[in-house]
Amino acid sequence: MAPIDAPWAPVDTEVDYAEVERRHPAFRAFGARLGGTPLVEAPGPAGGAAVLAKCEWHNPEGSIKDRVAYALIGAALHEHGQRPVEELRVLEYSGGNLSRALSGLCQGLGIAARFVLSSASPRSLLDTLEERGARFDLVDKDLGFIEVISTALAIAEKEPDWTLLYQHRNSANPAFHARTTGAEIVDALAARPGGRTPDAWVASIGTGGTLIGVLRALRARFPGVRAVGVCPSELPYGSPQPPNGLPKYGGSGGFGHGLKQPFVAAHDAEIEHRNVSYPRCLDLMAEYRDLTGVRIGSSAAANWAVAREIAASLPPTSTVLTVFPDAGTPEEWERIG
Ligand SMILES: Cc1ncc(COP(=O)(O)O)c(C=O)c1O
Numbered sequence: 001m002a003p004i005d006a007p008w009a010p011v012d013t014e015v016d017y018a019e020v021e022r023r024h025p026a027f028r029a030f031g032a033r034l035g036g037t038p039l040v041e042a043p044g045p046a047g048g049a050a051v052l053a054k055c056e057w058h059n060p061e062g063s064i065k066d067r068v069a070y071a072l073i074g075a076a077l078h079e080h081g082q083r084p085v086e087e088l089r090v091l092e093y094s095g096g097n098l099s100r101a102l103s104g105l106c107q108g109l110g111i112a113a114r115f116v117l118s119s120a121s122p123r124s125l126l127d128t129l130e131e132r133g134a135r136f137d138l139v140d141k142d143l144g145f146i147e148v149i150s151t152a153l154a155i156a157e158k159e160p161d162w163t164l165l166y167q168h169r170n171s172a173n174p175a176f177h178a179r180t181t182g183a184e185i186v187d188a189l190a191a192r193p194g195g196r197t198p199d200a201w202v203a204s205i206g207t208g209g210t211l212i213g214v215l216r217a218l219r220a221r222f223p224g225v226r227a228v229g230v231c232p233s234e235l236p237y238g239s240p241q242p243p244n245g246l247p248k249y250g251g252s253g254g255f256g257h258g259l260k261q262p263f264v265a266a267h268d269a270e271i272e273h274r275n276v277s278y279p280r281c282l283d284l285m286a287e288y289r290d291l292t293g294v295r296i297g298s299s300a301a302a303n304w305a306v307a308r309e310i311a312a313s314l315p316p317t318s319t320v321l322t323v324f325p326d327a328g329t330p331e332e333w334e335r336i337g
Contacts, residue, residue, distance in 0.1 A: 015075045016078065027074065029108070030108065035181070037184070039054050039188040043288070048318075054185060057327040063097035063100070063297075063325055065325075072172055073109070088163060091163060094115055099129060099134070106134070113135070143245075144243020152164060177212075183217050198218060199318040203323050204251070204303050215267075232253045249281040249302050250332075288300075297328035300324035300326065
């Protein structure tokens with residue numbers, strides 16, 4: 001059986017986050033600092049559409065995955081009910097940012113946290129996890145992210161006292177993006193002089209939670225908006241090639257072997273796909289910093305590249321929306337210089 005189709009029931013419960021916040025002050029404190037991030041105009045092509053980007057490093061732990069950490073822990077605490085919080089032990093796999101966010105949230109709540117990560121994870125992340133008392137296992141990067149997921153699934157099966165959050169299957173992930181990230185974008189567009197109707201929504205695919213969740217909120221208001229998913233050229237969405245250990249831009253990418261992220265596969269007919277290589281992302285990070293004085297991460301650079309391409313094919317009255325998931329790792333900025 002393909003690992004992503006493992007027999008774990010997708011978590012599909014409606015979560016009352018306000019109720020969970022009332023029970024857990026540390027969860028409430030994290031929630032109070034979450035979201036409300038700025039939608040800014042990014043440099044676009046001369047004579048083309050405007051590019052608007054939601055800047056997610058303003059979240060408490062510095063990335064868009066802070067929203068997902070809150071959503072998944074909220075769902076787990078909702079399921080856990082009135083039992084002592086210390087009895088909840090959280091297991092998740094991560095490309096990096098989610099484990100950072102979860103480790104902070106779990107430390108505040110007094111919940112044990114355990115992660116499965118790629119051996120390519122930056123030292124700065126592993127240091128943070130260690131400082132916060134989170135346990136982690138590293139999987140050989142050459143086996144690809146699918147093996148990171150499979151390892152977490154195997155642990156969850158063998159050791160059922162660990163609760164797997166399962167970001168690729170947990171509907172709290174896209175649902176929370178629809179309700180916060182997407183809703184905030186809709187509000188920000190309405191607040192612009194004369195209001196704005198977006199023509200396209202561009203987002204990098206890790207789980208696809210951002211792409212699909214925000215799309216849900218946008219299409220409810222603007223049914224005609226195009227959706228464009230972005231992946232690393234080194235392993236595109238749905239690629240039939242086997243996984244590889246090539247460096248890729250952050251938090252994103254296909255699984256290999258023709259496998260597809262379930263949230264995205266459910267909308268295959270509605271999504272266009274573009275790919276960007278890691279060396280190009282590093283160049284674009286430097287270009288964006290030099291143009292604006294602002295540091296964006298590698299997946300943000302990929303989104304910016306594709307948003308600009310699409311904006312170049314549209315008139316100046318059009319709007320292309322995208323997201324800047326984080327501001328990059330210290331290791332990437334050291335490389336860029
Ligand atoms: C830096 C970065 N960009 C993009 C993504 C993709 O987000 P999603 O899982 O919502 O597709 C992630 C996810 O971990 C990420 O860390």
